[in-house]
Amino acid sequence: MDSFDAPGEPVTVHAPAGTIIGRRAGQVRRFLGIPYAEAPTGMRRFAPPVPRGRLPEPFDASRHGATSQRVPLFATTTIPEPSIPGDDVLNLGIVAPAAQDDDRGPLPVMVWIHGGGFLAGSPASPWYDGRAFARDGVVCVTVGYRLGVDGFAPLDGVRPNLGLRDLLLALDWVRENIAAFGGDPDRVTVAGQSAGGAAVLALLSSPEGGGRFHRAVSLSGGLFGGDADAARDLLERLGRRLGVPPTRTGFGGRTVEQIQQAVIDLRDESGGRLVLGPCVGDDLLPVPVADGLAVHGHDVPLLLGATGDEFDGGAEQETRAAARAAGTRVTDALFRSACARTAAARRRAAAGTWLYSFEWPSPMLGGAAHCADLPFFFDVLDAPGVAEALGPNPPAGLATLMHADLVGFVRGQDPAWARATGALGDPAREYGRPGAALTADTTGVYDPVARAVEPC
Template sequence: MDSLDAPGEPVTVHAPAGTIIGRRSGRVRRFLGIPYAEAPVGARRFAPPVPRGRFPEPFDASRHGATAQRVPLYATTTIPEPSIPGDDVLTVGIVAPAADDDRRPFPVLVWIHGGGFLAGSPASPWYDGRAFTRDGVVCVTVGYRLGVDGFAPLDDVLPNLGLRDLLLALDWVQENIAAFGGDPDRVTIAGQSAGGAAVLALLSSPSGSGRFHRAVSLSGAVFNVGTGAARELLERLGHRLGVPPTRTGFGSRTVEQIQQAVLDLRSERSDDAPVLVPCAGDDILPVLIADGLTVHGHDVPVLLGATGDEFDSGAGPEATAAARAAGTRVTDTLFRSACARTAAARRQALAGTWLYSFEWPSPVLGGAAHCVDLPFFFDVLDAPGVARALGPNPPAELATLMHADLTGFVRGQEPAWARATGVLGDPAREYGRPGAALASDTTGVFDPVARAMFPAAETC
């Protein structure tokens, strides 16, 4: 689906939030841009989200809602990420099977988009949940505040507003998803990149308890960022904007102005390390995410992994093999390390942890690059922008297999491969490795980075 409008004929749902009118196309129902919170503008900007009141009139959910992203981080992104103007950026989009589908109530997948916590769009056609509805799953996409508005550690602002948005969205799902055929007792949170990092943050938070029942992190990171680096960025940002780095100062500038200033500052410095990210020290994240994972979320089954090359693709086979063996690439230190770290933190968990590694090399990007696994997991190889990123003939059978694995996990099935236990030689499923089967269950995929992080891992 390329248009911002949902195709098809009107279809109505009566939910606790009110009457919502979406569109039905065949066996797929779409309800887009539904506000779960009041618009974060005026006095509500830089404040915790406020639940949206019941709609006094039928709500037209035929079009994607406004996006928190106003200025894309890059001129060209792998994923199509439309920016949509408007104040109501705290919305959910729901793609659900037909109301007369006898498989209901359906398990629910709540998807959190990526973009470095600075950008990204829940309206991307790569996130359309039509393949999930085909397989009896309700797919929910969530918009949340980004950058300064969502994650700036300002002295007079509660931290982690973006995570607070996501928690409120999960509350909305609990209260309303049954009206769309979803089962509030079978909610899986999932995300990629920043979205995957948000999943790990919510999993490590005491506030996540009871709001979801399974978790999937694709190319997520476990951030351990102090507020010092973020405050230094805010000082420079305020200087560029001509305002003090405070709630009042930044509140006097538009979201577009602030996001453009962030983009300009990033273009002037080679250091691209993320600093406006979830940070510890409040009620949402009382301790560092890595520490929170050791005590919270142990009743939640977790599936997580990364692509083979993330941000290090295109180096050539020999150079890539040598770098991977060393475990020192950005791919390893930022993304793949999160897999080993999470498995180790959950060693005593009652619920299982399963690892995967996506190894299919895009002929366009020269490796198993960041984001290229998404069209396979969503089974949307025909979506706009896929051929540009993956070439004209990505393997459809790989998409069928990966989507089936993800859908099975959301349904409550245990993955077919062995659990990870946070030690060297942990099992994982490799997808699309050249010269191997489409899915190969193997061990030691994450060993190079695990050795660097846990030198005594053999004896753990």
């Protein structure tokens, strides 16, 4: 058995998608690598996802499926992000309680979208293991989707935003099948971090997202929705590097590995500013995400926030505080401003919007850095790589509190703190601010970035 295998004894579920054999260990059942769409190869590459037909034979769901990531963005990443070979990259994993309790009925579901800048990332990360959610009566689903050129390149003759279309199809699969795993298809929360959090906001803003999920959580997500012309300039440069025309046929003649490596090489040459992600102007994103949020998804409660430092750590606490007060950091421009803008866009949403801010400074990362909140929200401080990122003694009590807040939201509870509207002095829950209680409801956390935001 290796790190991609689920531990335990076989356990079988009969779902509309077919017979699926996972593993049960202790109080947790895991069903990994379940294909929700046909493999995006051959003529299906650069095409909208095709629903997977009913599995003709019992499916062995004992190990993580293939990942869209073939080449990691960096040699070392904060989150362990394994790359797993194979063609069936459009797969999902389910972690559920070991036994269904008929007295409490079907359980709420959280569908998790991994980050990675829309270029990389892996749903097989041990930081995304849903065992603590299963322990607390939540079915956790992790989803793989196409990345980079294969998922988000605006190529002529190709429908845009294929990665988002993958996610919508995965949500359809969950709606049709999750009851067989003990989940409630009428209580689905879509959640994600970084690019995954941005994808959540994009889906929430889309006229196509309605009815597929009932709550939403965006951790360190931004309002990404680029211009297709800018992306095409990138594709021209990429084509020259690969020696092919920047077309569906040209890129189709190169492997996913070759394209991902070329994208990363270009990104390094561009100082890390190279981005492929959702594009505005199609049926999924007809308008920019912020504009869509002012219209769509108002019946979906939203929890969102950011870390205090994101990509601006490393300095002394006083220096970080001064830069944050000015509101001019990358952290503020990309992440914290998105929280204020989203709250403003949704200020009339009946379902409500709530803000949080993660403030605990990792001694290893030099601040409340990007991704540092994930082991707390997932309550997996014992997972591989956590000690390297957070040090040997991250506060377990903070993980207990943050995880409980997220579980309560997924279960359908409104957060204990007041709603946000995008105005100055908006309330937020702070987690782990030095010198304060582990959790503290406060106001004004997002004011430096909110001042630059006009109400929608």
